[in-house]
Structures are given as structure tokens and as C-alpha cells.
Amino acid sequence: MPEDSISFRMTNKQNCFMCFQPKVEEFGAAHGLPMKVIFHLTLCLDELVTNIISYGYADFDEHPIDVTINYVDEVISIRIEDDSEPFNIFEAPEPELDVPLEERKRPIGGMGIHLVKNMVDEIDYKREDGKNILLLKKNICEKCCSTDG
Amino acid sequence: MIESKENGITVLAVDGNLDAEGTQAMEVKVLALLEAGETSLLFDFSGLDYINSSGLRVLVLAYQRLKKASGKVAICGVKDYIQEVFEVSGYDKIFPLFTTRGDAVSGM
Numbered sequence: 001m002p003e004d005s006i007s008f009r010m011t012n013k014q015n016c017f018m019c020f021q022p023k024v025e026e027f028g029a030a031h032g033l034p035m036k037v038i039f040h041l042t043l044c045l046d047e048l049v050t051n052i053i054s055y056g057y058a059d060f061d062e063h064p065i066d067v068t069i070n071y072v073d074e075v076i077s078i079r080i081e082d083d084s085e086p087f088n089i090f091e092a093p094e095p096e097l098d099v100p101l102e103e104r105k106r107p108i109g110g111m112g113i114h115l116v117k118n119m120v121d122e123i124d125y126k127r128e129d130g131k132n133i134l135l136l137k138k139n140i141c142e143k144c145c146s147t148d149g
Numbered sequence: 150m151i152e153s154k155e156n157g158i159t160v161l162a163v164d165g166n167l168d169a170e171g172t173q174a175m176e177v178k179v180l181a182l183l184e185a186g187e188t189s190l191l192f193d194f195s196g197l198d199y200i201n202s203s204g205l206r207v208l209v210l211a212y213q214r215l216k217k218a219s220g221k222v223a224i225c226g227v228k229d230y231i232q233e234v235f236e237v238s239g240y241d242k243i244f245p246l247f248t249t250r251g252d253a254v255s256g257m
Contacts, residue, residue, distance in 0.1 A: 017168040036230040039199065043234070046168065046201050097239045101209065111238055112202035118237045 002030035007068040012053045012084075020045050020067065031071050037140060040119040041069070041078065044136055047112035048080055052132075056084025071140075078120075078136045086127050089113060089134060150178060155254045158189040164196035167204035176207045183211065188220030191253050195226030205238055212243060225253040 006027050010019045021042055028038035049065060057063060063083055070077040095110040117123065122137035151162040159182055163175060182190065190211055194200075211222050225247040227235065235241040247253035 015170070017166075017170075021166075021168070036233075039230045042199065043201055050169070050201075050203070095238075101212070101243055111205060115202060115234065115237055 002027075004072055005068065005070045007066070010049070010065045010067070012057060012063045012065065016049045016053065016065070017046055020049070024069070027069055027071075033076075033140065037076070037138070040138065041076065044078060044116045044119050045080070047116050048134065051087070051112060052080075052082050052084050056082065056087060058085065074140045076138045076140060078138075080134045080136075081131055083131050087132055088127075089116075089123060089125050150174065152178070152182075155191075155250075158191050158254055158257055159187045160191045160193055160250065160254075162193040162196065166199040167197065167201065168199060169203060171199075172201070172203045172207055175204070176210070179207055179211050183214050188215060188218055189257060190215065190220070190222045191250070191257065192222075192224045193226050193250050193253075194224055194228075194231065195250070197227070197231060200231055200234060202238075205234070205240060208240070208244065221257055223247060223253050223257050225250050 006023060008020070008023060010016045024042050024045065025038060027033075028041065045067065052065060066079075066081040068077075068079040070079075092113045093110045095114050096104045097114075116136070120136045120138045122135075124135040126133050150164070153160045153162070161175075161178065161182075163171070165171060167175060179190070192208065208222070208224070214220075215222050223245040224235075226249065227246060232241070232246065235244065235246065245253075245257070247256060
């Protein structure tokens with residue numbers, strides 16, 4: 001049986017995509033997850049970790065970013081813990097999807113977070129002991145698994 | 150990334166991952182093409198496995214620049230799960246999405 005849980009630590013000084021992408025792919029393959037689900041998980045981690053690294057630190061030091069991925073009862077959970085500035089995903093501005101592209105004040109603003117919100121079924125955020133703790137949950141339903149995407 | 154010319158359209162075939170590194174390479178290429186005065190750009194994504202919001206941003210940049218120059222930008226060959234990113238972002242309404250390169254070249 002493949003491990004139902006993996007944990008790893010990255011830092012804001014690393015090329016994080018190169019760190020987590022092979023791990024997510026390996027975890028997904030071991031559990032027979034469809035390509036589409038593996039893509040969703042990779043995209044969520046990418047957008048969130050990029051956000052943390054781009055906007056989260058007021059200093060130039062190295063900071064850990066801890067990730068745990070779980071797969072239990074057809075639900076995948078991703079937990080991201082970091083010590084960056086407080087970032088409550090629910091307070092992030094939504095992109096102006098209804099405004100024509102030319103008239104948007106922020107042509108791409110908030111798109112990464114918008115994608116994340118659409119790729120998972122449940123999001124929880126808390127700030128604890130100076131850390132952001134974000135928990136994402138994604139149901140792996142029959143419907144998703146029957147597609148070849 | 151392979152660049153070619155078909156019917157006056159510049160085709161950029163992007164393979165693999167548009168992660169931060171891949172996106173940066175694509176942005177440099179797109180800016181160079183726009184600088185050189187190209188007005189019709191087709192992104193062939195049939196070999197593309199991954200894109201994120203930064204990758205989308207480069208496409209939007211090309212769209213905005215080319216719109217001002219009465220140019221065109223289109224995309225072809227996206228995989229199902231990447232098509233979903235275009236739908237969720239609303240960009241499927243901005244970019245013509247063609248199934249094959251042939252369809253795109255004749256339809257642009």
C-alpha cells in the first residue's frame with residue numbers, strides 16, 4: 001500500500017515548483033489519481049507557495065514552508081504552514097471577471113487565488129503562533145475519476 | 150519552445166511546463182516577437198502539460214498589446230484539464246481556442 005500521507009519542507013529560497021511537483025506527481029501516481037486531479041493539486045500548491053514567497057516576507061531571510069498531503073476516504077487534504085505575514089485567503093480580492101479585460105484595474109490580480117478556490121471543495125485558514133495554516137480539501141469523486149483528463 | 154511561420158501567423162509551440170521558469174522564457178520570447186512587429190500569434194499548447202496564473206498573464210499581455218495593434222492572438226491544442234483553467238479564469242471568452250493547429254491557422 002502506498003503511504004496515505006506525505007510531508008515535506010521547502011524554503012522561500014528554493015525553486016519550490018521543482019521541489020513539490022515531482023512529489024505530488026509521485027503521490028498521485030501511487031494512488032492512481034487522474035491527471036486532472038494531480039494538475040489541480042500542483043496548481044494549488046504552485047499558486048499558494050508563489051504567493052507566500054512573492055508577498056509574504058518583510059525580510060530577506062530563509063523561511064520554511066511545510067506541506068503535508070493526505071489521502072483518506074476519497075478526500076485529499078493539503079496543509080500549508082508558513083511563518084510569512086498574515087494572509088487570509090478569504091480576504092484576498094477576487095479578480096474582476098465580469099469587467100472586460102481592457103477595463104480591469106488589475107488585469108490578472110487575484111487570478112491565482114481564484115483558480116485555487118475553484119480547484120478545491122473546502123478551504124480553512126487560521127493564524128496560530130505567528131503562522132499561517134491553510135488547509136485545502138478536495139473530494140475525489142467518481143465523476144472526476146471517470147474522466148480521462 | 151519552437152517558433153514557426155504559417156500563413157503569416159507566428160506559431161509558438163510550447164511544450165512541458167509553464168512554471169515560473171518556463172513562463173519567464175515564454176515572456177521573453179513573446180516580448181521579442183511583439184517588439185519585432187509580429188501581429189498574429191498562435192500558441193500551440195498541444196505539448197503543454199502545465200500552466201499557472203503567471204502563464205495566463207503572459208497570454209493576456211500578448212492579447213492587450215496585439216489588440217492595440219489590430220493584431221490577433223489565439224491558442225490551439227490545449228489538454229482538457231488546461232482548458233478548464235481558461236474556463237475558470239474567463240479567458241476562454243477572450244482567446245479563440247482551436248482544437249488543432251490547422252483549424253487555428255485557417256480560422257484566425
